[in-house]
Amino acid sequence: MNGLDAAMTEPDDPDEGFDLVLDPKVQESIGRSLKAHYDDIVNAPVPDKFLVLLAQLEATEQRAAGASRDESQ
Amino acid sequence: MSPSDIAPAGQTETLAQERRTEDFKDGLIREIPNLRAFAASLSGSMQLADDLVQDTLLKAWGNSDKFEPGTSLRAWLFTILRNTYYSLYRKRGREVQDSEGTYAERMATHGNQESHLDLADFRKALAKLPEEQREVLIMVGATGLSYEEAAEICGVAIGTIKSRVNRARTKLAELLSIGSVDDLGPGRTNAAAMQRVGSEPVGS
Numbered sequence: 001m002n003g004l005d006a007a008m009t010e011p012d013d014p015d016e017g018f019d020l021v022l023d024p025k026v027q028e029s030i031g032r033s034l035k036a037h038y039d040d041i042v043n044a045p046v047p048d049k050f051l052v053l054l055a056q057l058e059a060t061e062q063r064a065a066g067a068s069r070d071e072s073q
Numbered sequence: 074m075s076p077s078d079i080a081p082a083g084q085t086e087t088l089a090q091e092r093r094t095e096d097f098k099d100g101l102i103r104e105i106p107n108l109r110a111f112a113a114s115l116s117g118s119m120q121l122a123d124d125l126v127q128d129t130l131l132k133a134w135g136n137s138d139k140f141e142p143g144t145s146l147r148a149w150l151f152t153i154l155r156n157t158y159y160s161l162y163r164k165r166g167r168e169v170q171d172s173e174g175t176y177a178e179r180m181a182t183h184g185n186q187e188s189h190l191d192l193a194d195f196r197k198a199l200a201k202l203p204e205e206q207r208e209v210l211i212m213v214g215a216t217g218l219s220y221e222e223a224a225e226i227c228g229v230a231i232g233t234i235k236s237r238v239n240r241a242r243t244k245l246a247e248l249l250s251i252g253s254v255d256d257l258g259p260g261r262t263n264a265a266a267m268q269r270v271g272s273e274p275v276g277s
Contacts, residue, residue, distance in 0.1 A: 031214055040192065042107060
């Protein structure tokens with residue numbers, strides 16, 4: 001009975017399926033490589049165009065706010 | 074109330090709004106490097122990544138009223154970026170990769186030559202993972218997002234995220250071992266260290 005109960009509480013997510021047990025050292029090595037890949041891009045200089053874009057969006061919004069303020073007066 | 078009492082109140086409101094806009098903009102600027110790294114990991118191309126980041130910033134700006142202050146701006150932006158990628162960029166990504174190769178082969182990296190080679194190999198392996206595995210591995214393994222946040226961003230259960238992360242790691246270990254035939258050190262050790270449960274080994 002216990003065995004049956006245990007079987008019934010198993011997760012039935014189709015993605016669960018089989019799982020492999022990885023050596024913790026392998027996991028750690030993959031983790032380090034992941035961070036190296038990601039941080040390499042994170043630490044790269046950000047193209048100016050993004051800062052220019054945001055400054056433009058902000059300026060547009062401020063002009064719109066100024067215009068509606070003038071209208072309401 | 075005299076008019077002079079009313080004017081400052083209106084000005085204070087406007088200033089508060091400008092302050093909110095400024096804070097939101099600063100938040101976006103802080104997240105740009107992470108958005109680029111996530112976008113590059115998804116699309117496999119730095120050029121596509123920057124187009125994707127630009128679209129994401131525009132959408133985020135237009136929908137800033139939907140962001141709940143106090144929640145994770147990164148998770149919110151990743152959700153926008155991911156949706157944009159799957160609806161508009163996925164196909165383009167394949168075309169760019171086909172014509173130019175992935176960024177893994179082209180991107181200049183900092184550091185010594187040995188780590189450069191390692192990184193290039195790793196990126197090639199990463200690009201071979203199914204998208205659904207690659208995206209969660211990056212979110213959970215590199216961006217600092219929690220399993221819960223990754224689950225919310227992808228719209229799936231936490232158990233599914235954990236399972237995908239496991240599969241992604243296993244697949245990467247396989248790919249990296251296979252890629253290092255003349256490197257008898259770590260490659261062979263990795264392959265031997267993996268214990269398969271309930272499935273047949275994939276041949277070389």
